[in-house]
Amino acid sequence: MAKALQETPSLEASHLEDVDAKLSFLPQRLRKKLLPFQEKGIIFALQRSGRCMIADEMGLGKTIQAIAISYYYKNEWPLLIVVPSSLRYPWVDEMEKWIPELSPDDISIIQNKTDIGGISRSKVTILGYGLLTSDAQTLVDTLYRQNFKVVVIDESHYMKSRNATRSKILLPLVQKALRAVLLTGTPALGRPEELFMQIEALFPRRFGTWNEYAKKYCDARVRFFGKRRQWDCRGASNLEELHQLLSEIMIRRLKNDVLTQLPPKVRQRIPFDLPQAAAKNLNATFAEWEKLMRGLSSDTTESHFSQVMTLITRMYKETAIAKAGAVKDYIKMMLDNDKLKFLVFAHHLSMLQACTEAVIESKARYIRIDGSVPSAERIHLVNQFQKDPETRVAILSIQAAGQGLTFTAASHVVFAELYWDPGHIKQAEDRAHRIGQCSSVNIHFLIAKGTMDTLMWAMLNRKAKVTGSTLNGKKEKMQAEEGDKDKWDFLSFAETWTPNESLEDPPNGLLFTHFEKDRQHDIRSFFSPKSSTEKKRKRFSGDDELLHIDSESSAVTKEEDAEKSNENLDSTRISEVDTICDEDTCEHEAKRAKSLSGWTPVSSSNKKKTSLTGKKPSLFSEKNSELHPCDLNTSSESPAVNEVWHCSACTYTNNALLPYCEMCHCPQGRDGERNGEAPWSQTEERVSEEPRRDGERAEGSAEGSRGNLGELGAQQSLEIREQESVANEKEESEKENGEDKSDTYQVYDGLMFCASRNTDRIHLYTKDGEPLNHNFIPLDIQLDNWEDLPETFQNKKNRALILRFVKEWTHLTAMKQKIVRKSGQIFCSPIHAAEELSKKQSVGSSTKRYVTREDVAAASLSKASSSGGSVRLISKDMGAPLDKGASPEPSTKLLSETGADPSALPPGQTDGGSSLPRGYLQALDSQGTPLCLSCQQPTAPPAPGRAWDTRFCCHACQEDFSIRSSNSYLRSKVLHIEHGVCQACHNNAQELYLSVRDAPRSQRKQLLESSWMSHLPLGQLNEMIRSPAEGQFWQVDHIQPVYSGGGQCSLENLQTLCTACHRERTAKQAKERSQLKRRSLATKYGCDITKFFVKK
Known part of the structure; x- marks a missing residue:
């Protein structure tokens, strides 16, 4: 490696060329975006053969510099x-x-510890620190074998600990690479010892061994804690020398030096006294800690040390609870200013809960990011805060959201709690104070007197001096002016706050009861005509509402089924549901019009929907009705209301708008009707074909969307013409000014597209499939932002191609967009691509909801028997695989018996009569190669003791298996795609759940009362108040129901339904199943009258 480092390209060796010449290798758009100090950072790295640390202050664009260097x-x-x-x-x-x-296939994100298939095929591999653990040996071995020549380590202070597993794994990776760039705004969070592993990774032994470094720069010395002797390396020494040495391998610029035009950052401390009641528990813990510290002597043992640390941790948490009431009042005070957007940082979940309660009580819209929020969902929340003016507060965990995210829409930052080192504090501050910030950033630290806050603030200043001297060459401290005491005096009178989990069961006043006026049944309703009956009577009376019904979409919607209808639904349950959904109260689904595209038209009575907090609707809370290209058909081409058709099966006269006969449900326009013959000869055939037709309709829903392309095209062409007219006016004005360049632009006859698997970007290709090396985000085009595309697309013909694509793309549901992205296809029309992918989906039909271990075992035994192989039991808990025989005989034995023979399984693994032990039975071929649990294809040869890592041949199979076998995984994937928005009513059920969960119990009833969920049964609503859970608010629904073959399906057959819509759909489906069973029974004991008319 030393020889490679000496071979510096001629570009790097030349110091006389100007900056433009040195950076001419960069893509044009990237080159134009660089600021002067960023250019210097790139040249600094190139002059050092691509091995350096870029330690610019947070918000100065280290990412773009690293991309240019790589x-x-x-x-x-x-x-x-x-x-x-x-x-x-x-x-x-x-x-x-x-x-x-870079094409979409060139970049691979490692999703888990066994997702190694894309590493060898990709040009760029992106890896999260969270996967670098001691049990990720398969992944680590693959990374070492790949021999990466160029490595970028972002937030390299994650390597600060010498004993951490991730540091030990990354050290050889970085040392072996020819080029390595470390990025961090805080190389040392609090002391010089945190620098050593980063320096050692870049330049081994450059600063000596660890012992030499610690003695020279960390003021290492032997300390005694009782009788325990240990080296203490937490000090600092020779900082000026260390700073000089670091400047040779590290470049660091501060915002005050290079971004003088950036608005200032103003820190302010807001001290306040705690109410006596709030500080009661904290004072008791402080007294206990002081007593323990006074009792320490030379006889102190390890247990005393752990007691001290436990008490400090408890005091830190009790400080948060004690000051939570004051923090709530402060947040409410800030929310009184309607124009203010701000961030609130905290560490403990109790403090995050208190901050959230304050925002909910103020009826403001907010986002919250803590450790429980998936990484992919965090980007969605950041975009919501940045772009949605109604989202005014971001409640953030210092550790989970304090790094790497951009919140420049905020002008204020509030620290509800302090943290242990200045590095994390500065990182969190600069989420708002960075490039792109247009106003000064005011940072407020809420300091409760007589608590851990006072001690921690002093500690932060001591550490800031050390890191300032080491990194910046000058002593620094947390400069923060003290606020006006009289101005914040109200914080001292805040009410004591109690966490929700500490409260007892809510009193009856906070729950729903039958005695509330709107929940009492009026006896007069018994004598009133049913609303559905009135509608039926008016069905042929020429009501104008019928003009809005699209018969084609009604036909598709007719037999959509519910997910929760259990296959073994007994007759008692069916009769109960039938009572609830009587003919007079429930209308046939065939009579309800629905868009074929997967969008449900928004009711006219719901034009002005309000958010959960009473504010205006937001782009992120529900689908915007203006984006629905396929509204109900209102054209004059709809069939006349008074037209009728005669059913060929039962001769009943039906209205022309009905696609099915009202009496026998025979479809309109079947061959049997046109030929004068009965559409079927036996009712049994119809009964047996019902489930199959359900599947065909679900499969053909994408095909049905073709029928609506006329409407879609009309709307698209109108919108395209509007944007084209603007472009034409611009072109004409340019012609008048002599600036017409349209003749010089290349005109494309057609374009093809490819959607990125991991981002919102769409990549462009010529009609022949050649990459144009351009990409864009559809939302940017909708907002008329064309900066991602070159000037060629100023030509109106080229622009029309992009606009047409965007209209079709936004026409797809979020689930179909995800399926198109996942495929990696290059296509012309996203709608047609979605249709083709729908046809290619596995046609397999299953009436079981999930794949079980028994199903896997049966498939493995069958495969082993047919291929002459064997089976083995694999379990995550097992250190080594347990082979079930080295020859085909054991598998033959297992296959010949029902289930698994307990004698053939490892002793102690059978579980109380269960047919299978924990883990999975995996088939092996005749050569002993393990076969994938999902597709039964060979997997990678296992390493000793790591049989569990050979369950699947690729990540796609693992994901498909997890979706078909795990309810929690399935829910997480659907939530990631549809964000908890009900696909029927377009209300955001996930947002309601989070609001109810985070609200104080006294507010939960009010939130539910003002929501669309208020009509749920009282017991269910009260359970939402007592212990809200995600599954109480929305369900993952099977579009083609499980009982008709929609079980064990892919994502395409799944959708989000809120609990209210899901209950309605389940009841209707249960009724249809009941009718189907009654007809089936009727065919056993009776005959069909239509047989009399059939010619022999």
Whole structure:
């Protein structure tokens, strides 16, 4: 490696060329975006053979510098980028944005510890720190074998600990690479010892061994804690010398020096006294801690040390609870200013809960990011805060959201709690104070007197002096002016706050009861005509509402089924549902019009929907009705109301708008009707074909969307013409000014597209499939932002191609967009691509909801028997695989018996009469190669003791298996795609759940009363108040129901339904099943009258 480092390209060696010449290798758009200090950072790295640390202050654009440096060495790729898990997707977006020549297949995100298939095929691999653990040996071995020549380590201070597993794994990876760039705004969070592993990774032994470094720069000395002797390396010494040495391998710029035009950052401390009641528990813990510290002596043992640390941790948490009431009042005070957007940082979940309660009580819209929020969902929330003016508060965990995210829409930052080191505090501050910020950023630290806050603030200032001297060459401290005491005096009178989990069961006043006026049954309703009956009577009376019914979409909607209808539904349950959904109260689904595209038209009575907090609807809370291209058909081409058709099966006269006969449900326009023959000869055939037709309709729903392309095209062409007219006016004005360049632009006859798997970007190709090395985000085009595309697309013909694509793309549901993205196809029309993918989906039909271990075992035994192989039991808990025989005989034995023979399984593994032990039975072929549990194809040869890692042949199979076998995984995938928005009523059920969960119990009833869920049964509503859970608010529904073959399906057959819509759909489906069973029974004991008319 030393020889490689000496071979510096001629570009790097030349110091006389100007900056433009040195950076001419960059893509044009990236080159134009660089600021002067960023250019210097890139040249600094190139002059050091691509091995350095870029330690610019947060918000100065380290990412774009690293991308430019790695692009210079693209001939040496593959490139490895290691980032915090929450930043994986932003990094992919940045790579695709600035290096458009990268196709979607060139970038791979490692999703889990066994997702190693894409590493060898990809040019760029993005890895999260969270996967670098001691049990990820399969992944680590693959990373070492790949031999990455270029490595980028983002937030490299994650390597600060010498004993951490991730540091030990990354050290050889970075040392072995020819080019390595470390990025961090805080190389040392609190002391010099945190620098050593980063320096050692870049330049081994450059600063000596660890002992030499610690003695020289960390003021290492032996300390005694009782009788325990240990080296203490937490000090600091020779900082000026360390700073000089670091400047040779590290470049660091501060915002005050290079971004003088950036608005200032103003810190302010707001001290306040705690009410006596709030500080009661905290004072008791303080007294206990002081007593323990006074009792320490030379006889102190390890247990005393752990007691001290436990008490400090408890005091830290009790400080948060004690000051939570004051923090709530402060947040409410800030929310009184309607124009203010701000961030609130905290560490403990109790404090995050208190902050959230304050926002909910103020009826403001907010986002919350803590450790429980998936990394992909965090990007969605960041975009919501940045772009939605109604979202005014971001409640953030210091550790989960304090790094890598951008919140420049905020002008204020509030620290409800302090943290242990200044590095994390500065990182969190600069989520708002960074490039793109247009106003000064006011940072408020809420300091409760007489608590841990006072001690921690002093500690933060001591550590800031050390890190300032080491990194910046000058002593620093947390400069923060003290606020006016009289102005914040109200905080001292705040009410004591109690966490929700500490409260007892809510009193009856906070629950729903039958005695409430709107929940009492009026006896007069018994004598009133049913609303559905009135509608039926008016069905043929020429009511104008019928003009809005699209018969074609009604036909598709007729037999959509519910997910929760259990296959073994007994007659008692069916009769109950039938009572609830009597003919007089429930209308046939065939008579309800619905869009074929998967969008449900918004009711006219719901034009002005309000958010959960009483504010205006937001782009992120529900689907915008203006984006629905397929509304109900209101054209004059609809069939006349008084036209009728005669059913060929039962001769009943039906209205022309009905696609099915009202009496026998025979479809309109079947061959039997046109030929004068009965549409079927035996009712049994119809009964047996019902489930099959359900599946065919679900499968053909994408095909049905073709029928609506006329409406879609009309609306699209109208919108395209509007934007084209604007472009024409612009062209004409340019012609008048002599600036017409349209003749010089290349005109494309057609374009093809490919959707990125991991971002919102769409990549462009010629009609022949050649990459154009350009990409864009459809939402940007909708907002008339064309900066991602070159000037060629100023030509109106080229622009029309993009506009047409965007209209078709937004026409697809979020689920279909995801399926198209996942395929990686290059296509002309996204609608047609979605249709083709729908046809290619596995036609397999199953009436079981999930794949069980028994199903896997049966498939493995069958495969082993047919291939002459064997089976083995694999379990995550097992250190080594347990082979079930070295020859085909054991598998034959297992197959010949029902289930698994307990004698053939490992002793102690059978569980109380269960047919199978824990784990899975996996088939092996005749050569002993393990076969994939999902597709039964060979997997990678297992390493000793790691049989569990050979369950699947690729990540796609693992994901497909998890969706078909795990309810929690299935819910997480659907939530990631549809964000908890009901696909029937378009209300955001996930947002309602989060609001109810985070609200104080006294507010939960009011939230539910004002929501569309208020009509649910009282017991269910009260359970939502007592212990809200995600599954109480929305369900993952099977579009083609499980009982008709929709079980064990892919994502395409799944959708989000809120609990209210799901109950309605379940009841209707149960009724249809009941009718189907009654007809089936009737055919056993009776005959069909139509047989009399059939010619022999």
